[in-house]
Amino acid sequence: MGFKARDRASRKSSDDEQASSSSKEGQEPCGVNGCEGWSDASMGGRSISVNDAEDMWGKGFTVRKNRVRVCKSCYRSWKKSNKQDDQHYG
Numbered sequence: 001m002g003f004k005a006r007d008r009a010s011r012k013s014s015d016d017e018q019a020s021s022s023s024k025e026g027q028e029p030c031g032v033n034g035c036e037g038w039s040d041a042s043m044g045g046r047s048i049s050v051n052d053a054e055d056m057w058g059k060g061f062t063v064r065k066n067r068v069r070v071c072k073s074c075y076r077s078w079k080k081s082n083k084q085d086d087q088h089y090g
């Protein structure tokens with residue numbers, strides 16, 4: 001007597017294996033029109049005020065909750081032109 005757990009032969013083809021995408025994808029697209037970056041915080045994205053964005057891109061961006069979410073490179077280029085660093089010259 002006794003039940004013998006019958007081990008099922010694993011015959012099912014594992015088609016489930018998804019090809020891991022090499023390109024990183026985020027959740028939040030960059031708010032700047034034409035930019036294909038990601039504004040996720042995990043990917044270096046930041047959010048700046050609408051006024052700041054207007055100075056940089058005019059009206060070419062998307063506003064979300066009174067903020068403009070930008071990707072890392074957009075933020076860097078914006079910061080570059082705004083020189084908000086505490087750098088002192090001379």
Ligand SMILES: [Zn+2]
Pocket residue numbers: 030031032035036037038070071072073074075
């Ligand atoms: Zn961007």
